[in-house]
Amino acid sequence: MLTEHEIQSVLIANLNALMRKEGVSQSEIARRASIEKQTVSSWMRGVSFPSAKNIQSIVDAFGITTDDLLSLENGLASKERFASSEIMKPSYSYHVVPMLGNVAAGEWREVYEQHGEEVTIPDEFAESHPRAFGVKPAGSSMDLVFRDDEIAICDPDMEVRDGSVALVGVNGDEATIKRVFFAGNTIVLHAESTMADEYPDIAINTKDPASPPVHLIGEIFWKTLPAKPIKF
Known part of the structure; x- marks a missing residue:
């Protein structure tokens, strides 16, 4: 079982993967999910952890799942790493x-x-x-x-x-x-x-x-x- 610090790190990694995937900033995540910018910033700095309500707000705003944000194995960061390791078609460019x-x-x-x-x-x-x-x-x-x-x-x-x-x-x-x-x-x-x-x-x-x-x-x-x- 993950510790609180590990869960926080997983959340941060998944939120960063979400920002890369959607091409958005922390401020844009806050705006779309109707959450204060300072609140999102505090999550990213490991100062606080989002409530179930705020997690659901992000899930609804971006059309993702709770696992995408909170799971180590099935989160967005894990999916991103898996995608980067997939075999690519040969290219000379x-x-x-x-x-x-x-x-x-x-x-x-x-x-x-x-x-x-x-x-x-x-x-x-x-x-x-x-x-x-x-x-x-x-x-x-x-x-x-x-x-x-x-x-x-x-x-x-x-x-x-x-x-x-x-x-x-x-x-x-x-x-x-x-x-x-x-x-x-x-x-x-x-x-x-x-x-x-x-x-x-x-x-x-x-x-x-x-x-x-x-x-x-x-x-x-x-x-x-x-x-x-x-x-x-």
Whole structure:
């Protein structure tokens, strides 16, 4: 049975999947479901949990099921991960981007370019994300978003938005992948893990001289699987 923290993380992951699926923001979810924006924001930050009435309001507003929001196995986030792993039709229309070293999903770890290593993404991203690169999440603090074998694609030219998944540099060359929230001068790095108790939010006050320097490297806009050699 999931703990309260794990249930909260599942809800957050499913709500984020809903936003990606529908192309909407937290504010739009609140508007369509007739819920206060601050209420939805508090769910996403793990401060509170929606009532049964509010869950039903979102279900009705978007034509989804309760499981889509609350289930780990059958929720929208799980369906999204399953869809990304389905076998795609062969295509020669792709774009090659460089790979950087492993990025900690549970700890902060140095990120460095893996010379000679590359990953392919859909050709449609070549023009809109010309400086994109791949990074390999490590650890389990983002395992509700990335499977062990998935590669995150980051665009350093994209502004990191509130509630987005991003590559964040901390203490110079160290970096981590987390969902990012902004609260005044504070940047909150939020994990989305099946082991939520092990990964509390990391709050960094950008105005506090004692806080580690933070650099929002770029937003994660895509994920893919590594290419596998074909044997004949």
